[in-house]
Amino acid sequence: MPAQHHILSVLVENKFGVLSRVAGLFARRGFNIVSLAVSPTEDERFSRMTIVVDADSAPLEQITKQLNKLIPVLKIAELHSDEAVERELMLVTVKATPELRSQITELASIFQARIDDVGYDALTIQVAGAPQKLDAMTDLLQPFGIIELQRTGRIALPLLARRPAKLRSVKSGGA
Amino acid sequence: MQLTGAQALIKSLEMEGTEVMFGLPGGAILPVYDPLIDSSIRHILVRHEQGAGHMAEGYAHATGRPGVAMVTSGPAATNIVTPLADAYMDSIPLVVITGQVPYAVIGTDAFQECDTVGITMPVTKHNWLITDASEVPRVVREAFHVATTGRPGPVLIDMPKDVSNQMMTWNWPDGVDLPGYKPNTKGHAKQIKDAARLMGEAKRPVIYAGGGILKARAAEALRALVDATGIPVVTTLMARGAFPDDHELCLGLPGMHGNYTAITSMQQSDLLIALGSRFDDRVTGKVAAFAPGAKIIPVDIDPAELGKVRRPDVPIVGDCRLVIEELVKAVKADQNKRDWPSLDDWHRQLKEWQHTYPLTYEQYEDGPLKPQFVVDMLRDHTPDDTIVASGVGQHQMWTAQRWKFNHPYTFVNSGGLGTMGFAVPAAIGAKVGKPERMVWAVDGDGCFQMTAQELVTASSERIPVKIAILNNAYLGMVRQWQELFYEERYSEVYLSPDLPDYVKWAEAMGCVGFRVDNPDDVVTTIEKANEIDDRPVVIDFRTDYREKVYPMVASGTSNDDVILDPAHDTHGAR
Numbered sequence: 188m189p190a191q192h193h194i195l196s197v198l199v200e201n202k203f204g205v206l207s208r209v210a211g212l213f214a215r216r217g218f219n220i221v222s223l224a225v226s227p228t229e230d231e232r233f234s235r236m237t238i239v240v241d242a243d244s245a246p247l248e249q250i251t252k253q254l255n256k257l258i259p260v261l262k263i264a265e266l267h268s269d270e271a272v273e274r275e276l277m278l279v280t281v282k283a284t285p286e287l288r289s290q291i292t293e294l295a296s297i298f299q300a301r302i303d304d305v306g307y308d309a310l311t312i313q314v315a316g317a318p319q320k321l322d323a324m325t326d327l328l329q330p331f332g333i334i335e336l337q338r339t340g341r342i343a344l345p346l347l348a349r350r351p352a353k354l355r356s357v358k359s360g361g362a
Numbered sequence: 363m364q365l366t367g368a369q370a371l372i373k374s375l376e377m378e379g380t381e382v383m384f385g386l387p388g389g390a391i392l393p394v395y396d397p398l399i400d401s402s403i404r405h406i407l408v409r410h411e412q413g414a415g416h417m418a419e420g421y422a423h424a425t426g427r428p429g430v431a432m433v434t435s436g437p438a439a440t441n442i443v444t445p446l447a448d449a450y451m452d453s454i455p456l457v458v459i460t461g462q463v464p465y466a467v468i469g470t471d472a473f474q475e476c477d478t479v480g481i482t483m484p485v486t487k488h489n490w491l492i493t494d495a496s497e498v499p500r501v502v503r504e505a506f507h508v509a510t511t512g513r514p515g516p517v518l519i520d521m522p523k524d525v526s527n528q529m530m531t532w533n534w535p536d537g538v539d540l541p542g543y544k545p546n547t548k549g550h551a552k553q554i555k556d557a558a559r560l561m562g563e564a565k566r567p568v569i570y571a572g573g574g575i576l577k578a579r580a581a582e583a584l585r586a587l588v589d590a591t592g593i594p595v596v597t598t599l600m601a602r603g604a605f606p607d608d609h610e611l612c613l614g615l616p617g618m619h620g621n622y623t624a625i626t627s628m629q630q631s632d633l634l635i636a637l638g639s640r641f642d643d644r645v646t647g648k649v650a651a652f653a654p655g656a657k658i659i660p661v662d663i664d665p666a667e668l669g670k671v672r673r674p675d676v677p678i679v680g681d682c683r684l685v686i687e688e689l690v691k692a693v694k695a696d697q698n699k700r701d702w703p704s705l706d707d708w709h710r711q712l713k714e715w716q717h718t719y720p721l722t723y724e725q726y727e728d729g730p731l732k733p734q735f736v737v738d739m740l741r742d743h744t745p746d747d748t749i750v751a752s753g754v755g756q757h758q759m760w761t762a763q764r765w766k767f768n769h770p771y772t773f774v775n776s777g778g779l780g781t782m783g784f785a786v787p788a789a790i791g792a793k794v795g796k797p798e799r800m801v802w803a804v805d806g807d808g809c810f811q812m813t814a815q816e817l818v819t820a821s822s823e824r825i826p827v828k829i830a831i832l833n834n835a836y837l838g839m840v841r842q843w844q845e846l847f848y849e850e851r852y853s854e855v856y857l858s859p860d861l862p863d864y865v866k867w868a869e870a871m872g873c874v875g876f877r878v879d880n881p882d883d884v885v886t887t888i889e890k891a892n893e894i895d896d897r898p899v900v901i902d903f904r905t906d907y908r909e910k911v912y913p914m915v916a917s918g919t920s921n922d923d924v925i926l927d928p929a930h931d932t933h934g935a936r
Binding site: 207 | 479480488540
């Protein structure tokens, strides 16, 4: 992922029109969206949007501040790639004549991808993972001939903090 | 208590303290106009929905209370989009209610249907489509809360006709619960301390006061800050009156048509204290060349304004009044600890500029009537606390430059959006809010023709506003740009002084009409107009079309390149 992309995890009220408010804000302020994924959270009153933004189009600070002004936006977290679990799902239909089919399924198994549909001369493969993995899979499938490809856009959550548990001192010390 | 959605809406408006609303009924909003008959709310029936919106803005400008407007669906809703956009740019609290086709038929291209919530999303602070009558009291409470708190702004409630007719059980909520909306009003203590420290080191500081001062009711606090520091103040178009022009430290209007001293003081400054101002392009000129040596202390309730245009040194998020009050304390504490440098040299320099580069024009005894002369005579022959509204263009700039605004909330105009036609309805709204005050509109002939029909509203409602048209028969500001930047190729700017006949038009609308083309008649006619208090007055001042607004900083150029009036030498004498 180029460094100028930022991932924003945006908690919003789960009401109609909220997506339109967010998308409209990006459009009128000239901020570019690279990808966007929206779904309800564990609490059905809220949805989480994972927005990958092109920070070349505007300073990230201005984007988050403007987003924050939207009334249904509750919380915005910027996730750095090295501090987040990022996943994306891809469906890809690739040409697969019977002679080539085994090569492709082998490739799929290396990527822990699943064959979701089989035709006479094509396969549809499902692969999930970090965006880089999907990029790599796409590159490797290219020579076979990609017929159609669809990616979901990434979703992300912060990495869990794993600090060692503090040892309680046996005796409470002075001062 | 069982009420219809419509009854609940009117009752909710009453609960929010609405005394007056501006509007025009139609199909989808009909159910809401019925309970209005029995309400304590005064309704002013406008002639065009745009007028309702601008009147609500004028009312809000003058009173500080939210302006309320109500119109029907479709074309009425689109007609009020301009005032919404205007209020959004200038942070004016408005609550606009639109009728909508029945919820059951939304999306079917029904008669007078349009996607009002979608259309107004970019020009409102927030908007709501009510889907069930039980939501009405909560939404109205939220709407007033959002419009008036934080950075104020317009909100819109879209009310489908079937929801208006639906029964609900009345229940007024105790408060609002908006988890995503918690404006931060109190400034950060350490930042305020740092700001005071910077102020105590500056040799050429300037307070860059913006409209946020007025929105935060912070004029007194600003006065205290100036008293404590001796720092001079420029007042932007949206802040004229926030600091009295009579004060010796008031430098007046900065920006594209500001005076030389106000512009240059900012350029030469080593510290700009930007209070509720947003570094608008009309103030900064070319941003890269704006106040190059100045550190910046911006104070704004909207965090997104800090650093939007210019990188701040000590940004402070908070309500201007609260922050300035804390700043005054921090300044006094800092002054007790150490000596602040004297600003005498700076004050002397400013005085020298003011003396060398005054605003200039010349009214010859038998020459054509100068627009600046008309503005000066209006200024000098009206009460000190007169409320002045203006439209957009040359007349607006002359008014902003030349009027003495010594009281807050006396200048009502369209700053950010630059809406021609703002003056007449805004003046009417201001007069409704402040009936005891004299209200004049200084308007242009181009602007006047856009919204003049609201004088019918003013006549029928007995709202005695006074309109001075600076009639130069041109779209004057456009003509000025064509003269200066398009080689005097005048494209579509001539309007004619006599068509329409403004006096007859005024009389047809129930106003008194006067015409003045001789300098000798200016004062006597103004005095005649001042005495009329039972109907609106319109004066058609025939002014010299060749007159241009100076000083000027051409669009996109540096504020170092102030163009002074070439008709006068730099010492202001011919």
